[in-house]
Amino acid sequence: MKPTLQTRLAVEFIGTGLLVTAVIGSGIMAERLSSGNIGLALLANSIATGAALVTLILTFGPISGAHFNPVVSFANALDRGMSWPETLAYIIVQCIGGIIGTALAHAMFGLNMMTFSHHVRSGFPLILSEFVATFGLVAVISGCSKSRPSVIPFAVAAYITSAYWFTASTSFANPAVTLARLFSDTFAGIRPLDVPAFLLAQFAGGLVATLFFRWLQPLEPKSGLSGPPVRLF
Amino acid sequence: MKPTLQTRLAVEFIGTGLLVTAVIGSGIMAERLSSGNIGLALLANSIATGAALVTLILTFGPISGAHFNPVVSFANALDRGMSWPETLAYIIVQCIGGIIGTALAHAMFGLNMMTFSHHVRSGFPLILSEFVATFGLVAVISGCSKSRPSVIPFAVAAYITSAYWFTASTSFANPAVTLARLFSDTFAGIRPLDVPAFLLAQFAGGLVATLFFRWLQPLEPKSGLSGPPVRLF
Amino acid sequence: MKPTLQTRLAVEFIGTGLLVTAVIGSGIMAERLSSGNIGLALLANSIATGAALVTLILTFGPISGAHFNPVVSFANALDRGMSWPETLAYIIVQCIGGIIGTALAHAMFGLNMMTFSHHVRSGFPLILSEFVATFGLVAVISGCSKSRPSVIPFAVAAYITSAYWFTASTSFANPAVTLARLFSDTFAGIRPLDVPAFLLAQFAGGLVATLFFRWLQPLEPKSGLSGPPVRLF
Amino acid sequence: MKPTLQTRLAVEFIGTGLLVTAVIGSGIMAERLSSGNIGLALLANSIATGAALVTLILTFGPISGAHFNPVVSFANALDRGMSWPETLAYIIVQCIGGIIGTALAHAMFGLNMMTFSHHVRSGFPLILSEFVATFGLVAVISGCSKSRPSVIPFAVAAYITSAYWFTASTSFANPAVTLARLFSDTFAGIRPLDVPAFLLAQFAGGLVATLFFRWLQPLEPKSGLSGPPVRLF
Numbered sequence: 001m002k003p004t005l006q007t008r009l010a011v012e013f014i015g016t017g018l019l020v021t022a023v024i025g026s027g028i029m030a031e032r033l034s035s036g037n038i039g040l041a042l043l044a045n046s047i048a049t050g051a052a053l054v055t056l057i058l059t060f061g062p063i064s065g066a067h068f069n070p071v072v073s074f075a076n077a078l079d080r081g082m083s084w085p086e087t088l089a090y091i092i093v094q095c096i097g098g099i100i101g102t103a104l105a106h107a108m109f110g111l112n113m114m115t116f117s118h119h120v121r122s123g124f125p126l127i128l129s130e131f132v133a134t135f136g137l138v139a140v141i142s143g144c145s146k147s148r149p150s151v152i153p154f155a156v157a158a159y160i161t162s163a164y165w166f167t168a169s170t171s172f173a174n175p176a177v178t179l180a181r182l183f184s185d186t187f188a189g190i191r192p193l194d195v196p197a198f199l200l201a202q203f204a205g206g207l208v209a210t211l212f213f214r215w216l217q218p219l220e221p222k223s224g225l226s227g228p229p230v231r232l233f
Numbered sequence: 234m235k236p237t238l239q240t241r242l243a244v245e246f247i248g249t250g251l252l253v254t255a256v257i258g259s260g261i262m263a264e265r266l267s268s269g270n271i272g273l274a275l276l277a278n279s280i281a282t283g284a285a286l287v288t289l290i291l292t293f294g295p296i297s298g299a300h301f302n303p304v305v306s307f308a309n310a311l312d313r314g315m316s317w318p319e320t321l322a323y324i325i326v327q328c329i330g331g332i333i334g335t336a337l338a339h340a341m342f343g344l345n346m347m348t349f350s351h352h353v354r355s356g357f358p359l360i361l362s363e364f365v366a367t368f369g370l371v372a373v374i375s376g377c378s379k380s381r382p383s384v385i386p387f388a389v390a391a392y393i394t395s396a397y398w399f400t401a402s403t404s405f406a407n408p409a410v411t412l413a414r415l416f417s418d419t420f421a422g423i424r425p426l427d428v429p430a431f432l433l434a435q436f437a438g439g440l441v442a443t444l445f446f447r448w449l450q451p452l453e454p455k456s457g458l459s460g461p462p463v464r465l466f
Numbered sequence: 467m468k469p470t471l472q473t474r475l476a477v478e479f480i481g482t483g484l485l486v487t488a489v490i491g492s493g494i495m496a497e498r499l500s501s502g503n504i505g506l507a508l509l510a511n512s513i514a515t516g517a518a519l520v521t522l523i524l525t526f527g528p529i530s531g532a533h534f535n536p537v538v539s540f541a542n543a544l545d546r547g548m549s550w551p552e553t554l555a556y557i558i559v560q561c562i563g564g565i566i567g568t569a570l571a572h573a574m575f576g577l578n579m580m581t582f583s584h585h586v587r588s589g590f591p592l593i594l595s596e597f598v599a600t601f602g603l604v605a606v607i608s609g610c611s612k613s614r615p616s617v618i619p620f621a622v623a624a625y626i627t628s629a630y631w632f633t634a635s636t637s638f639a640n641p642a643v644t645l646a647r648l649f650s651d652t653f654a655g656i657r658p659l660d661v662p663a664f665l666l667a668q669f670a671g672g673l674v675a676t677l678f679f680r681w682l683q684p685l686e687p688k689s690g691l692s693g694p695p696v697r698l699f
Numbered sequence: 700m701k702p703t704l705q706t707r708l709a710v711e712f713i714g715t716g717l718l719v720t721a722v723i724g725s726g727i728m729a730e731r732l733s734s735g736n737i738g739l740a741l742l743a744n745s746i747a748t749g750a751a752l753v754t755l756i757l758t759f760g761p762i763s764g765a766h767f768n769p770v771v772s773f774a775n776a777l778d779r780g781m782s783w784p785e786t787l788a789y790i791i792v793q794c795i796g797g798i799i800g801t802a803l804a805h806a807m808f809g810l811n812m813m814t815f816s817h818h819v820r821s822g823f824p825l826i827l828s829e830f831v832a833t834f835g836l837v838a839v840i841s842g843c844s845k846s847r848p849s850v851i852p853f854a855v856a857a858y859i860t861s862a863y864w865f866t867a868s869t870s871f872a873n874p875a876v877t878l879a880r881l882f883s884d885t886f887a888g889i890r891p892l893d894v895p896a897f898l899l900a901q902f903a904g905g906l907v908a909t910l911f912f913r914w915l916q917p918l919e920p921k922s923g924l925s926g927p928p929v930r931l932f
Contacts, residue, residue: 003449003450007449010449011449018369021365021399022395022398022399023399024399025398025399025400025401026395026398026399029275029398029399029401030272030398033270033271033272033275034270034272034273035269035270035271035272036734037270037272037732037733037734037736037739038732038734039729039732039733039734039736039739039740039743040270040272040273040276040733040739041272042728042732042743043276043739043742043743043746044272044275044276044279044398045398046743046746046747047276047279047280047394047395047398047746048279048394048395048397048398048399049395050750051283051391051392051394051395052391052392052395052399054387054388054391055369055373055388055391055392055395058373058376058377058381058384058387058388059372059373059375059376059377059388060376061380062376062379062380062381063376063449063450104365105399107358107361108358108361108362108365108399108400108401109358109401110356110357110358110401123809124809125806125807125808125809128806128807129807132720132803132807136717136754139758140754140757140758142758143757143758143759143761143762144757144758146761147761148757148761148849150381151757151852153384154753154757155753155754155757155758157391158750158751158753158754158856159750159751159754161746161747161750162721162725162746162747162748162750162751162754164747165721165724165725165728165729165743165744165746165747166720166721166722166723166724166725166728166747166751166804166807167724167807168724168728168807168808168809216702216706216709216710216762217702217762236682236683240682243682244682251602254598254632255628255631255632256632257632258631258632258633258634259628259631259632262508262631262632262634263505263631266503266504266505266508267503267505267506268502268503268504268505270503270505273503273505273506273509274505276509277505277508277509277512277631278631280509280512280513280627280628280631281512281627281628281630281631281632282628284516284624284625284627284628285624285625285628285632287620287621287624288602288606288621288624288625288628291606291609291610291614291617291620291621292605292606292608292609292610292621293609294613295609295612295613295614296609296682296683337598338632340591340594341591341594341595341598341632341633341634342591342634343589343590343591343634383614386617390624469915469916473915476915477915484835487831487865488861488864488865489865490865491864491865491866491867492861492864492865495741495864495865495867496738496864499736499737499738499741500736500738500739501735501736501737501738503736503738506736506738506739506742507738509742510738510741510742510745510864511864513742513745513746513860513861513864514745514860514861514863514864514865515861517749517857517858517860517861518857518858518861518865520853520854520857521835521839521854521857521858521861524839524842524843524847524850524853524854525838525839525841525842525843525854526842527846528842528845528846528847529842529915529916570831571865573824573827574824574827574828574831574865574866574867575824575867576822576823576824576867616847619850623857
């Protein structure tokens with residue numbers, strides 16, 4: 001009854017792609033229509049991204065778990081026995097899917113399919129922001145998945161809409177999305193030079209959140225060494 | 234216990250009508266009040282449309298399935314055994330209801346009941362946008378209807394609010410609504426000349442999504458040849 | 467176990483009061499802060515009103531049914547056997563509570579507790595808007611209450627947020643709130659002269675919706691003549 | 700199975716901290732990007748705060764109850780047998796966590812970790828606003844916790860988003876958050892001189908709400924004198 005790996009990878013590919021399309025596409029539309037009012041553009045961008053997330057997780061979660069995020073797959077491998085080869089496969093298709101998503105957004109708005117971004121995002125405050133943003137994201141998933149997994153799609157969406165505003169980096173919080181935004185010289189883009197520090201901060205935030213929740217809610221001892229992968233969502 | 238066809242058609246008629254009233258009415262109000270800031274107008278329009286959708290699907294879904302969209306009825310016929318004559322009847326009342334909805338919105342705002350739109354919406358990016366928008370809509374419905382149908386009203390509403398922003402066409406994604414917007418020379422209108430390509434892209438997007446989900450989640454073999462129509466929502 | 471009439475009336479009083487406080491208070495705040503951009507003010511006002519509604523219905527619904535609206539109590543009397551004396555008592559405390567709510571909003575914003583509004587709201591389009599708005603509100607409640615009553619708080623809130631935008635009158639849709647807004651010379655006010663037509667349109671809309679749903683979903687024959695009042699929410 | 704006091708205090712600490720980070724961080728971001736349009740800034744701030752609240756309560760509620768608010772812990776002690784020493788411990792970590800949250804928000808936005816606010820918030824209308832805001836918050840929790848506790852995270856979040864707009868003080872409604880905002884000379888700050896009256900009004904509002912709901916819904920007699928503390932959320 002469990003979907004095949006091939007099916008799940010297809011869903012992670014298309015889901016991450018559509019997530020990036022939503023992030024970048026809504027950023028382009030918002031910037032174009034907001035007459036230079038960046039606050040208004042970010043409000044539209046944050047609402048559109050949250051709404052896309054809840055939709056995509058509800059739609060694809062039952063098939064692949066709707067990770068759409070290498071940090072989430074990584075946390076899943078650490079905590080729930082998703083095998084490392086499978087985790088790696090998830091991460092690879094997420095990254096490729098995200099880049100295709102950038103191209104799709106650009107095509108829908110009549111831009112070149114792929115361009116390097118010149119949007120500077122550097123400095124300690126932004127790195128700290130990505131650490132906090134990803135810590136929070138993994139905390140939300142960990143906290144809800146034990147007691148009330150059915151609300152995860154809503155909790156994740158609300159979290160990201162909020163974190164767009166309360167972090168200085170507008171909460172990328174996702175390495176695959178970060179890589180994909182590197183190829184977009186638009187509102188949502190990020191200069192290639194600034195990407196590595198973002199990725200590092202994101203994995204660090206996810207790791208600390210995982211360890212923190214392991215302390216908060218010790219896992220029951222597993223019945224065997226190689227339990228089956230568990231759906232995160 | 235199942236509502237009669239007459240009742241269901243009445244509900245599809247009034248539901249599609251009110252949906253169009255919400256789309257066009259909120260567009261008029263938003264444009265009038267936004268002092269030329271189109272970003273603000275689209276934000277109000279997208280939130281009002283999403284909120285109307287969740288309401289209408291919750292209200293009328295238990296009676297007719299709350300398709301309110303020829304592509305959705307078409308996908309329902311392909312995948313779930315809704316008969317073709319019934320599908321055709323659904324589509325006809327949706328289209329008529331939508332046009333009445335335009336007239337009602339105009340009447341509430343003191344405009345002529347019906348005027349041809351001059352709002353140009355043409356070019357490859359917009360056609361591609363309609364394909365993507367409708368692909369996504371049918372994907373959301375297909376994905377949720379198997380595992381968690383009770384969230385469909387919320388997922389569809391969030392999807393459309395988001396897709397207003399991440400597609401260049403503001404996601405019509407609905408042939409009946411597209412026809413109805415042809416008769417409105419307002420914010421939400423579309424020039425008659427541009428309608429055929431929109432309709433084609435919408436049906437194509439819906440068809441591809443249906444086939445994609447048939448591959449992702451093969452249907453169980455039907456127990457008989459003429460199973461009863463199934464509620465989509 | 468059912469709350470006493472006294473308790474339920476107290477809750478209808480305070481709930482309608484807080485609803486009016488939310489409508490008028492958020493209107494004052496929105497107008498003050500929006501630098502003359504009425505679109506932005508209405509966006510804040512519509513979101514704040516919807517959020518207040520879902521909260522108030524969830525909080526007080528289990529005690530009194532959370533009508534907070536004479537048309538809703540009236541529809542409840544017509545369709546569900548709420549006795550007419552009780553209905554009248556509900557309507558009276560709703561109207562008084564609403565007016566106190568106006569005074570409370572004014573006090574919080576340092577205004578005179580009560581002033582007659584000069585906000586003109588007249589003409590056929592606005593009367594039609596109130597008819598449509600209240601038809602829709604009662605339709606939402608009727609449609610959801612039979613199949614999925616637990617979503618009513620969310621459906622009603624989303625409906626009103628949307629209807630603020632898609633009707634030309636910004637959807638008062640509530641006689642008690644209309645009376646209360648008569649005493650507020652602010653963003654949300656209504657000139658006393660314009661109130662009677664609003665009230666008439668609201669009751670007419672509610673009545674037509676009740677009859678329409680009686681046709682759509684015939685009630686089961688009652689087991690006796692004087693069944694107990696049923697909670698609408 | 701019940702989490703230890705240490706675990707619960709850690710969660711109250713971090714949860715209140717992140718709540719304050721969200722309130723202050725989103726205020727800074729909103730003010731920076733809104734080109735002087737305070738209405739737009741408050742809209743972003745209120746949406747971000749509501750979205751953070753629902754997320755934090757869903758994530759941490761199952762562990763500590765997700766009070767994050769001394770008035771809520773106080774009401775819990777009055778009504779549900781949470782012991783006074785435990786209540787005091789909750790309140791202390793909430794206050795410290797909140798202040799750390801301020802520092803974290805400032806660090807993410809490149810500001811000094813802690814500065815006294817010069818934001819004047821005084822006068823009877825604002826004190827009344829805090830009384831009303833906190834009365835409402837405790838009413839929402841009391842009303843929902845008896846009949847439908849699973850909606851509390853959504854009801855509280857919607858309430859605060861709304862109350863930002865319908866009270867003149869933008870609804871602090873939380874002594875720990877008020878203390879923390881004292882250290883932030885930004886959009887969300889409050890001048891130290893104005894804090895005591897806010898705190899007093901908040902506790903008074905919470906107390907009146909608790910007594911009002913005790914009258915509305917008399918508690919069942921406890922089976923013993925020292926029943927176990929009950930989760931509020």
